[in-house]
Structures are given as C-alpha cells and as structure tokens.
Amino acid sequence: MSWNDAGTPAAAAGPIEKVLYEVKKTIVGQDVLLERLVVALLARGHILVEGVPGLAKTLAVKSLAEAIGGDFHRVQFTPDLVPADILGTRVFHQPTGEFQVSLGPVFTNLLLADEINRAPAKVQSALLEVMQERQVTIGRETHKVPNPFLVMATQNPIESEGTYPLPEAQVDRFMMKVVIGYPTVTEEFVVVERALAPAAVIQKIIDPEILVGLQQAADQVYVDPSLIEYAVNLAHATRDPAKVGLTDLAKYVTFGASPRSSISLVLAGRALAYLRGREYVVPEDLADLALDVLRHRLVLSYEALSDEITPDMILGKVLANLSVPEPAGRGR
Structure with a gap:
C-alpha cells in the first residue's frame, strides 16, 4: 500500500x-x-x-x-x-x-x-x-x-x-x-x-x-517543526511548571514527563491526523491526545496526594498556559 x-x-x-x-x-x-x-x-x-x-x-x-x-x-x-x-x-x-x-x-x-x-x-x-x-x-x-x-x-x-x-x-x-x-x-x-x-x-x-x-501510510503525514517544538515545550513544562508561569504547581510534581512523551505525542498526533482524513497535523491533534499521552508519566509529590491534585488537573493548567503555534503546514 x-x-x-x-x-x-x-x-x-x-x-x-x-x-x-x-x-x-x-x-x-x-x-x-x-x-x-x-x-x-x-x-x-x-x-x-x-x-x-x-x-x-x-x-x-x-x-x-x-x-x-x-x-x-x-x-x-x-x-x-x-x-x-x-x-x-x-x-x-x-x-x-x-x-x-x-x-x-x-x-x-x-x-x-x-x-x-x-x-x-x-x-x-x-x-x-x-x-x-x-x-x-x-x-x-x-x-x-x-x-x-x-x-x-x-x-x-x-x-x-x-x-x-x-x-x-x-x-x-x-x-x-x-x-x-x-x-x-x-x-x-x-x-x-x-x-x-x-x-x-x-x-x-x-x-x-x-x-x-x-501504519506506513500514517508515517507520511506531515508534522510542522513548530508542532514538534510545541510537544517538546509541553513535556518541559511538566518538569518545570514555572516556565509557563505556574510556579505554584512546582511543589506538586516530583518528576515530569520523560523525553519519550514528546516522541509519543508527535507519533500519536500524526496517526490521529491520518485517522481524521488529513495529510498534516494541526495543534488540535496534539491537544486532544495530550492528557492520554502524558498523564501516566507524571510522578506527583505527597503534597499533591494530600491536596487531591491529579495529573489531569496539572496538565490542564499547563495546556491552558502554553502558547499554541500556528503551523505553516495547515495549508498543505
């Protein structure tokens, strides 16, 4: 094929x-x-x-x-x-x-x-x-x-x-x-x-x-470099929430998402774009999958457990504070 x-x-x-x-x-x-x-x-x-x-x-x-x-x-x-x-x-x-x-x-x-x-x-x-x-x-x-x-x-x-x-x-x-x-x-x-x-x-x-x-056809879906940067910045924000202005969340995160999360988010976003009938990835593809790709990679502190803070709550705030790129590939 x-x-x-x-x-x-x-x-x-x-x-x-x-x-x-x-x-x-x-x-x-x-x-x-x-x-x-x-x-x-x-x-x-x-x-x-x-x-x-x-x-x-x-x-x-x-x-x-x-x-x-x-x-x-x-x-x-x-x-x-x-x-x-x-x-x-x-x-x-x-x-x-x-x-x-x-x-x-x-x-x-x-x-x-x-x-x-x-x-x-x-x-x-x-x-x-x-x-x-x-x-x-x-x-x-x-x-x-x-x-x-x-x-x-x-x-x-x-x-x-x-x-x-x-x-x-x-x-x-x-x-x-x-x-x-x-x-x-x-x-x-x-x-x-x-x-x-x-x-x-x-x-x-x-x-x-x-x-x-x-699978091979999905590999051909275009991913704009700005979206790769967005995925990397998202992973880095989970390790250091202060980078996106969320200093108060730092005490809740012991370990953020690993570099494998950035790879997984881009690969999954590419597959989702293919499934939705597009030859290019848009920011919505990555945003829709962010929780599923990242939630299990965060290691929360005991303080987060005592305050009933969940990974989804932290990721929701990070996504809201992270600027979303406008990729040039949208018109492909």
Whole structure:
C-alpha cells in the first residue's frame, strides 16, 4: 500500500471505519477509547486502559483484535504468574539431549495483558524489552516478535488488595493511558438490551498486512517543526511548571514527563491526523491526545496526594498556559 494510491487518508477511512463499525456491534459508546485504540495501532504504540469493573475494557480490546485478524493472545495477569509464563523458556528435550526454546504468548500480533496490575513487578518488567525493542531474549538467544506487535493492557484503579502498582519504567513504555468512565443512561440501556440477545459475532475486516500498510501510510503525514517544538515545550513544562508561569504547581510534581512523551505525542498526533482524513497535523491533534499521552508519566509529590491534585488537573493548567503555534503546514 503506497501513499499515492490506497494510502491516502481518504482511502484509509474505508477499512478503519469498517473496523470500528464491526467493534461497535459489541461495544456501546466508548468512542474516545475506540479512537485511541486505533491511534495506537496506527502509531505502533502500546496502550493502557484504566477503568472500574464492568466497563467492557477487555471486550473492547478483544473485539478490536478479532476485527483486525492476525494472532491474538490474552494473558490473565495473576499474583502467581512468572516471567517465563509470558516470554517463554528453555525446555530440555530428552530424546536429543538438548535444550529447546518454547516461546510464550508474547509472540503474537496483539497481546492483551488483562488486569496487568495484578502481577508482581518482576512479571510486569518482563515486558520491558519486548515493548520497546520488539524482541525477547531467552538464554543467550534473541527472538523477534511478529510485525505488527502491540500490547494492550487493562487495569482496575479501585482495588488495592492483591494488586501491584506498575513500575515507572514499565508505565513509560505505554504510548497512552486512557481512563474511561461510566456510560450514559441511554448507552447503558442499549448495553442491557444487547445483553438479552445472543452475542454478536465479530468478523475479520483487515489482516496484519493491511494494518502494516496503514501504519506506513500514517508515517507520511506531515508534522510542522513548530508542532514538534510545541510537544517538546509541553513535556518541559511538566518538569518545570514555572516556565509557563505556574510556579505554584512546582511543589506538586516530583518528576515530569520523560523525553519519550514528546516522541509519543508527535507519533500519536500524526496517526490521529491520518485517522481524521488529513495529510498534516494541526495543534488540535496534539491537544486532544495530550492528557492520554502524558498523564501516566507524571510522578506527583505527597503534597499533591494530600491536596487531591491529579495529573489531569496539572496538565490542564499547563495546556491552558502554553502558547499554541500556528503551523505553516495547515495549508498543505
């Protein structure tokens, strides 16, 4: 798939819209979540979905995987899980007298890490290498995972018993963290109504090869240098709020967003622009994704916790005080 034929944003709307339509056979509402999931697919980024029980987090990810096709593995994270259960291990083969590698469920196109915060840190950290470098080292051998490869994880924020907070290094590997809330009254009525009927069957709309072509086409979206500067300034403002005139927020932030956040914001903005049918990124693309890309990368102080200050509140003030550029590429 090339940019000049099937790779244009207008042409991409066809398969992407069909995928979303197929997913909506089982998912009611949650438009922001579904849009972010598709953005993550196009931008080759991993996504963390957080919400209270019963909001169809797992169902949304599973339905999207079925609509895309390819290999899909689901791992239910539990306290007794060990890294070898995910990555694989070396097994002694008695007839030959040699060790053979048994690859784990991480060798797939779409990996659903369900309730990821129920596994201890050593298991969560086992995903560090594969999420960043798309490879797994078992013994002395390195094995590449299939392309495309995406990790979509879910977690429940309200339970503390039997859960383990994700290490900062692990959280930073996720391009976005999407927080979802309760459905509206109308949406919940439709949810209950659908529950009374047989479950819809999700059809495969595209395959991994088509997804790779869409990813390559999204790579061609133009990003004006002023927007790259905007993303960098936004990340720097989270580390030093005084730069945007928010001196009073400095006491609430222990560590700001990492440089990986700037990269993720630009890549996700480019994918969102492509999804919205444009060949160039506009400031609104970055602003719409800023909370999802940055909220999980801030480490707040104990003072912020005592004053009930959240990352979203800090980011909202930073975005309001940061000047928005007018990129020259808008007219492309």
